[in-house]
Amino acid sequence: MRQSKSTEITVGMFVAAGLVALFVLAMKVSNFTDFTDEAGYQVVAEFENIGGLKVRSPVTMAGVRVGRVAAIDLSPVTYNAHVTLNLYGSFDTIPTDTAASIYTAGLLGEQYIGLEAGAEDEFLKDGDVIELTQPALVLEQIIGQFLFSKAEGE
Template identity: 85%
Template structure:
């Protein structure tokens, strides 16, 4: 009773739709990057995180080594506690590594850049990164610039 051709075309339609979804997942979005290998957590305390968001990338020498997992306010120091999830395969990052918040391009989004230190010991789960540099907030930079310029003029 049911036309065979109908079933075939419907099958093709469903398959094409699923392929399109797959393309959107793998080729267009970052799903391919998301299947994070089990990593380890490190906390860094920043004075100001600017526009940093959960899931922003963490890079070392430009290579992506992890992502921001959580951002909390430290109620004692009033600084931001940023929890980084570093991929398990990058388990040889020295303990005196410095973390800074950078902006990708002039208007791009913010990410955390690590600069490797020289210690022989490596960061482990639960460690804290002490050397941090806060995000540059454009208004503050411009304000400082104008202020110093005004001082210089006098």
């Protein structure tokens, strides 16, 4: 009944291999590393339409990732999308009049929020609101508008 050393060693190797595999899935395959995001501060932006934006979508500035979408709600007053952004602590010099827009990465890619810096001397703090926002482009709307203007022109 007592097991040999080699049994224990192989079982140990098996368990280790399983854990390593899980670790690889976490670090290499999935976005687990994103959860180790540095602590940051939260600001709020209201959008007319967020299209396909999701919680945890990236927030970028000049293409550099500066944060992630933390939460998405519907505002009960304005019926706009109420998006909470989690910005990394190291980017603490973003002007208060910064504009937020929703872009699509590539033609069919995922959607993300792009920030364009303003000119104010004051910087965004935890709990601040980004006033200038531009909604997501919804393809059907654009095509609709295009056809409408075409028809009007004739």
